[in-house]
Amino acid sequence: MLRSLTGKFESPQLATLRSISLFSQIATGELRTIRGLLHHRTYLKDEVIFDEGEEGQAIYFILSGKVLICRQGKPVEGVIAELGVGQCFGEMALLDNAPRMAQVRATENCSLDVLFREDFLRLIQTHSHIASKLSLELARMMGERLRQTVNSYVL
């Protein structure tokens, strides 16, 4: 009983993770496993998080602040998107070794959690149930982004 109570209890850190769309369907216990794999980073406003063309190794989750996705060195005319709390970026790095497709800069002081690709791959081996949920959410998110891109071209 104690285990089931503690299993469902969400600490503030877990509650923050829960706010990330990718983790919305993950159970509390599973979220704890994921938290064990995440690296926490903080970036100041205007700091570059990664560059276009850089080898991608990880996916980033925004816990606070905002980031700008843009063409390399063109934060004004080359804006692709602005992301805020609960969103993630750099997801292509989980799927392949391809270079980053755009530059990402912090537009506010921000706090991010990072999941390294190899940790995600290990998660697939050891916790396939969690990994399948994550992969499904990831596919949904990428589908949504593709739909938005197509719509923007049509309009």
Next chain:
Amino acid sequence: MNANASRIGPVTWCGIIGSTCLLIFLFQKILWLVVPFLLALLLYYLLAPLSNKLVLSGLSSNLAATLLSGAFLLVVIGALLLIYPRVIANAGEWQSTVMRYLDGGARVVEALLFEMQQNFAFLRKGNLSVELREKTLGYAEQFSDKHLGGAIFTVVAWLPSLLLAPIIAYFLLKDGGTLRKFIAETVPNAYFEKTLYLLHALDKTARQYFVGMFKLTVIDAVFLVFGLWILGVPSPLTLGLIAAVLGWVPYIGPIIGCVLAVMVAATDFPGEISLVYAVVGLFGLLRVLDDFVFVPFVIGKNMSIHPLLTLLMFFVGEAIAGVAGLMLVIPILGIVMVVGETLEIIFRDTRLRARHAYARQLHKRAANADLEMRQH
């Protein structure tokens, strides 16, 4: 690693070789800690897949680490309790056994030398066979006084240190992830992803080496046990296991293993020189199979370092730290190569350095923000 090695520049190579030498020198000073740590790493890489399976079946990683390390410790203690009474009971026979096998070995060498002396006149003058016989007998007579006590004392002195291995392995299994996160946290943002990759590459290199070496030892042991059994050499299991474990000491280890088997064969089958040749041939065949089949297949071509560099580093390692240097030099070189390559990539990447410098400026500005406002 060969593909990576081609990307490493001459300055980095000098740094890698220098760092490897320095590390071997330092490790030699704290061998009592380095040896259990290396054993713990081996244990960690062997137990990690089991730990993953236990975690997959629903156990927490802490419980999985406790169960596995505890089970291993129990097995070790059980084996020691089982072996200890037998060792004590047979201790009296040790000296006579050693003397018998040394004598048997010396007789083979003596016979070979005698044969050579018959054919080569310059060897006859030196009278080597008689000299060898006298030295061997002298060594055997003084064995218990000079060497047996020292050997037992060394084993007893190393036991507590070796028992550290399962404890270190437990913490590596339990807190390996936390340790990696802790290291990554100390790295500036600009180098963060590269550092994560470096840690992963280090982990992969070490796993490849340690697990590969363990598999190689098992393959060598099976090959030798069967080979010696087919040849009819007594105690093939003990001899094969000892020779396979001795293989961890490059060059010298296989030779000592071969000499042991030759001594046993020559003593228990006196006069059968063809059996001695067959045992030497078996060890020679194993060497060829190891170099051309087993090592590339088991440890992988990625782990292979250029043969000339390997040979050079063995000499350097031996010169710095003796047998310990011989054993440590290749895993240390492999790991230092990964670190060297990654550091070269980082330091050559002007963009990463510029980003780091810019981030430092931003941090400085943020720290001075209220002070600058007051000045204005």
